[in-house]
Amino acid sequence: xxxxxxxxxxxxxxxxxxxxxxxxxxxxxxxxxxxxxxxxxxxxxxxxxxxxxxxxxxxxxxxxxxxxxxxxxxxxxxxxxxxxxxxxxxxxxxxxxxxxxxxxxxxxxxxxxxxxxxxxxxxxxxxxxxxxxxxxxxxxxxxxxxxxxxxxxxxxxxxxxxxxxxxxxxxxxxxxxxxxxxxxxxxxxxxxxxxxxxxxxxxxxxxxxxxxxxxxxxxxxxxxxxxxxxxxxxxxxxxxxxxxxxxxxxxxxxxxxxxxxxxxxxxxxxxxxxxxxxxxxxxxxxxxxxxxxxxxxxxxxxxxxxxxxx
Amino acid sequence: xxxxxxxxxxxxxxxxxxxxxxxxxxxxxxxxxxxxxxxxxxxxxxxxxxxxxxxxxxxxxxxxxxxxxxxxxxxxxxxxxxxxxxxxxxxxxxxxxxxxxxxxxxxxxxxxxxxxxxxxxxxxxxxxxxxxxxxxxxxxxxxxxxxxxxxxxxxxxxxxxxxxxxxxxxxxxxxxxxxxxxxxxxxxxxxxxxxxxxxxxxxxxxxxxxxxxxxxxxxxxxxxxxxxxxxxxxxxxxxxxxxxxxxxxxxxxxxxxxxxxxxxxxxxxxxxxxxxxxxxxxxxxxxxxxxxxxxxxxxxxxxxxxxxxxxxxxxxxxxxxxxxxxxxxxxxxxxxxxxxxxxxxxxxxxxxxxxxxxxxxxxxxxxxxxxxxxxxxxxxxxxxxxxxxxxxxxxxxxxxxxxxxxxxxxxxxxxxxxxxxxxxxxxxxxxxxxxxxxxxxxxxxxxxxxxxxxxxxxxxxxxxxxxxxxxxxxxxxxxxxxxxxxxxxxxxxxxxxxxxxxxxxxxxxxxxxxxxxxxxxxxxxxxxxxxxxxxxxxxxxxxxxxxxxxxxxxxxxxxxxxxxxxxxxxxxxxxxxxxxxxxxxxxxxxxxxxxxxxxxxxxxxxxxxxxxxxxxxxxxxxxxxx
Numbered sequence: 031x032x033x034x035x036x037x038x039x040x041x042x043x044x045x046x047x048x049x050x051x052x053x054x055x056x057x058x059x060x061x062x063x064x065x066x067x068x069x070x071x072x073x074x075x076x077x078x079x080x081x082x083x084x085x086x087x088x089x090x091x092x093x094x095x096x097x098x099x100x101x102x103x104x105x106x107x108x109x110x111x112x113x114x115x116x117x118x119x120x121x122x123x124x125x126x127x128x129x130x131x132x133x134x135x136x137x138x139x140x141x142x143x144x145x146x147x148x149x150x151x152x153x154x155x156x157x158x159x160x161x162x163x164x165x166x167x168x169x170x171x172x173x174x175x176x177x178x179x180x181x182x183x184x185x186x187x188x189x190x191x192x193x194x195x196x197x198x199x200x201x202x203x204x205x206x207x208x209x210x211x212x213x214x215x216x217x218x219x220x221x222x223x224x225x226x227x228x229x230x231x232x233x234x235x236x237x238x239x240x241x242x243x244x245x246x247x248x249x250x251x252x253x254x255x256x257x258x259x260x261x262x263x264x265x266x267x268x269x270x271x272x273x274x275x276x277x278x279x280x281x282x283x284x285x286x287x288x289x290x291x292x293x294x295x296x297x298x299x300x301x302x303x304x305x306x307x308x309x310x311x312x313x314x315x316x317x318x319x320x321x322x323x324x325x326x327x328x329x330x331x332x333x334x335x336x337x338x339x340x
Numbered sequence: 341x342x343x344x345x346x347x348x349x350x351x352x353x354x355x356x357x358x359x360x361x362x363x364x365x366x367x368x369x370x371x372x373x374x375x376x377x378x379x380x381x382x383x384x385x386x387x388x389x390x391x392x393x394x395x396x397x398x399x400x401x402x403x404x405x406x407x408x409x410x411x412x413x414x415x416x417x418x419x420x421x422x423x424x425x426x427x428x429x430x431x432x433x434x435x436x437x438x439x440x441x442x443x444x445x446x447x448x449x450x451x452x453x454x455x456x457x458x459x460x461x462x463x464x465x466x467x468x469x470x471x472x473x474x475x476x477x478x479x480x481x482x483x484x485x486x487x488x489x490x491x492x493x494x495x496x497x498x499x500x501x502x503x504x505x506x507x508x509x510x511x512x513x514x515x516x517x518x519x520x521x522x523x524x525x526x527x528x529x530x531x532x533x534x535x536x537x538x539x540x541x542x543x544x545x546x547x548x549x550x551x552x553x554x555x556x557x558x559x560x561x562x563x564x565x566x567x568x569x570x571x572x573x574x575x576x577x578x579x580x581x582x583x584x585x586x587x588x589x590x591x592x593x594x595x596x597x598x599x600x601x602x603x604x605x606x607x608x609x610x611x612x613x614x615x616x617x618x619x620x621x622x623x624x625x626x627x628x629x630x631x632x633x634x635x636x637x638x639x640x641x642x643x644x645x646x647x648x649x650x651x652x653x654x655x656x657x658x659x660x661x662x663x664x665x666x667x668x669x670x671x672x673x674x675x676x677x678x679x680x681x682x683x684x685x686x687x688x689x690x691x692x693x694x695x696x697x698x699x700x701x702x703x704x705x706x707x708x709x710x711x712x713x714x715x716x717x718x719x720x721x722x723x724x725x726x727x728x729x730x731x732x733x734x735x736x737x738x739x740x741x742x743x744x745x746x747x748x749x750x751x752x753x754x755x756x757x758x759x760x761x762x763x764x765x766x767x768x769x770x771x772x773x774x775x776x777x778x779x780x781x782x783x784x785x786x787x788x789x790x791x792x793x794x795x796x797x798x799x800x801x802x803x804x805x806x807x808x809x810x811x812x813x814x815x816x817x818x819x820x821x822x823x824x825x826x827x828x829x830x831x832x833x834x835x836x837x838x839x840x841x842x843x844x845x846x847x848x849x850x851x852x853x854x855x856x857x858x859x860x861x862x863x864x865x866x867x868x869x870x871x872x873x874x875x876x877x878x879x880x881x882x883x884x885x886x887x888x889x890x891x892x893x894x895x896x897x898x899x900x901x902x903x904x905x906x907x908x909x910x911x912x913x914x915x916x917x918x919x920x921x922x923x924x925x926x927x928x929x930x931x932x933x934x935x936x937x938x939x940x941x942x943x944x945x946x947x948x949x950x951x952x953x954x955x956x957x958x959x960x961x962x963x964x965x966x
Contacts, residue, residue: 080740080744081743081744081950081951082740082743082744082949082950082951083949083951084945084946084949084950084951084952084954085949089956096956097951098951098953098954098955098956099953099954099955099956100953101950101951101952101953102746102748102953104951105744105745105746106746108744110740110741110744112737112740112741114737115737116736116737116738116739116740116741117736117738117741118664118668118736118738119736120668120669121664121668124655125655125656128655128656128660129656129660129663129664130660130745132656132657132658132659132660132663133660133661133742133745133746133747134745134746135746138657174741177741
């Protein structure tokens with residue numbers, strides 16, 4: 031059984047078609063990262079799954095329950111954190127969590143223990159009687175996560191959970207999400223902080239102008255891009271012959287002889303970095319520096335998208 | 341490179357300057373009025389502006405038509421007799437314009453600066469080269485101009501009036517001066533409130549309070565300057581005053597008004613910076629909290645801190661939204677609602693005590709003002725509370741979080757309104773006290789009354805008793821509907837108040853018009869016999885059961901127009917029939933209440949875009965529209 035299954039999802043706002051036939055299949059326990067520029071359709075897709083957008087075409091199922099036909103049951107299975115805090119600032123953290131515990135109809139006998147557990151998990155036990163408006167942004171976001179964990183949902187839908195947080199709060203949030211991943215929760219997370227998604231997610235979907243541009247594990251996406259990797263090399267005894275031999279080497283697409291280094295572009299899959307190193311060494315060159323340039327998620331994102339919105 | 345190569349050329353050959361070009365630049369800078377331009381462009385892009393203008397025109401022309409008809413169709417009206425009667429009509433038109441300024445201008449001006457604060461754009465505006473005075477003045481002008489466009493709509497009417505004769509040039513100029521001065525005065529007070537307060541709602545309420553005071557001051561001004569004018573011009577001695585003499589009082593009032601407007605604008609410009617980034621405060625809650633502190637201190641000093649009814653704290657158990665609405669919101673908690681009850685009951689109990697001590701036989705006239713007072717307070721409280729239940733969630737961005745819980749739409753709606761329902765129960769108490777006292781006291785002072793009197797008494801008792809039970813929930817649901825659909829609570833409050841006015845006044849206005857028309861054709865016949873539709877229409881207005889005494893106002897309906905002293909024409913055997921209109925009236929509003937309630941429950945999910953169970957469609961479906 032899939033945790034989340036979306037087929038040919040189409041969302042339209044008046045004349046604008048925001049999502050143009052997205053399909054997803056996310057098995058249980060997976061952390062799926064949604065990447066895309068603003069207006070690409072990420073939040074709209076998440077809102078459909080959160081039962082907050084009734085007008086859509088195609089089908090969406092959570093834990094094999096149709097979002098369209100049985101939204102009430104879907105709500106029992108999901109925890110949704112919007113891209114804003116959505117907290118009641120006139121309540122204390124305890125009152126806030128008990129409010130939602132009652133809304134999710136948790137048994138009275140379990141409520142206190144559950145609230146204590148989620149507060150401990152989100153490291154907010156010390157703030158239990160603090161007014162919500164006195165909490166920092168990071169704490170408010172963790173409180174939002176504590177809220178969605180109250181009813182132990184199978185799927186967490188997190189729309190930009192780290193937006194507006196300082197680096198420390200972002201790291202705390204990332205650690206918390208890792209803990210949830212270890213607990214076996216299925217998580218769909220959208221974010222602009224791409225390298226964090228690369229570290230956290232088991233699979234990634236890159237969406238642009240309402241279409242899924244690429245989908246798969248981080249390694250698969252890099253591989254699919256067929257990216258040209260750049261290696262920066264400094265040798266003690268550089269010679270024109272070495273440059274010529276490098277240019278003629280299979281898998282090398284371009285060699286740039288710069289003042290302080292040689293920048294070599296290689297085609298991933300045809301030539302490994304290690305083989306390049308051995309090749310230079312075999313030419314009798316004394317290697318002073320050998321630095322492959324790592325392509326990160328941001329580079330992949332920039333390569334796959336054109337910065338357009340729906 | 342390109343730009344650097346061009347720069348020297350530009351420097352080498354500076355454009356030749358005209359003498360005094362700096363003066364032209366300064367004047368053009370002053371005359372550019374960027375903020376005013378932006379405000380006027382924004383207004384011109386707003387659909388609401390055009391809708392309001394059309395509505396205003398419809399109301400203005402409708403009212404003018406009715407007044408024209410009333411003036412000209414009377415026994416002394418018609419044909420050439422109307423010539424010279426323009427003054428009467430002119431006075432009415434000027435008065436309408438004044439009321440429009442008092443009612444509309446504060447509403448369109450109080451948000452001029454607060455909206456910038458709410459959108460966090462005031463800081464950006466203050467960083468520009470525009471000074472605070474410029475910002476305030478341009479904002480003020482944009483609203484005065486908008487009001488001017490409303491006033492210009494009446495020009496054709498003034499042309500008709502002038503054509504009828506009787507209006508002197510001095511009167512016309514005086515009216516223009518008065519209306520201009522009044523517009524600027526009201527706008528300057530509103531802009532002051534807008535710069536001072538953090539939210540549009542706070543500014544809105546305080547603007548109307550201050551405008552009410554200003555209207556009193558202007559009335560006082562008119563008395564003073566009118567008497568000054570009399571010292572220079574004696575109408576008994578001079579038949580026709582000169583233009584200067586006639587314009588003396590309006591000019592003095594206008595100068596006085598401009599001075600005060602200038603002071604308000606000056607204060608507003610001084611406070612613009614200081615109050616630009618104040619944190620939002622719940623004024624109502626602030627007032628209640630200070631009253632709380634006062635009474636707690638008083639209680640501590642007098643009783644040593646005895647508390648009879650304690651607000652229950654604790655955590656939500658079964659109905660979380662209801663818990664929050666009745667424990668955490670200022671108008672929802674019992675303590676604050678009890679304060680409102682005390683405020684309403686204290687004067688009533690005082691008057692009851694006075695009536696009892698005097699042993700008065702008249703049991704209705706000492707209490708005549710109370711229903712108006714109670715209904716005014718009830719309307720304000722219920723409107724503010726019911727429009728805010730969803731608007732507050734939207735403002736806090738907490739609505740989505742609530743919607744993804746497993747609570748059903750009807751649970752959310754009913755629980756959200758639980759605070760309002762409790763407020764209504766509290767507000768019904770003063771009505772109940774009043775009605776009960778009148779019932780008991782009348783039975784005591786009027787033993788052995790006739791069947792007609794008894795029937796009258798019971799009709800009145802039932803109508804005034806039922807009205808709060810029916811109309812307050814109707815108001816609650818109307819407010820909820822607007823709060824659900826409109827973007828801000830302010831808009832919802834305005835829409836609710838407008839709806840209340842329309843529901844109360846429109847049936848009466850149409851009925852009155854039909855009645856007047858029918859009177860011209862069938863004089864001397866009772867209203868029921870000549871225009872039964874207008875009578876039925878007038879029964880729809882809630883005002884009939886809220887305020888009108890004399891058995892639901894029906895005696896007037898059945899009484900002959902030319903014989904007002906003739907007692908009720910309905911024979912005694914038909915006494916029971918008089919309950920029919922009352923039943924229809926409350927039956928109608930009961931139906932309205934049920935429809936509003938059902939419509940709110942049905943439309944809630946659709947309006948807030950929450951998924952409700954739908955039929956499943958095939959998993960892969962091509963979108964034909966693309």
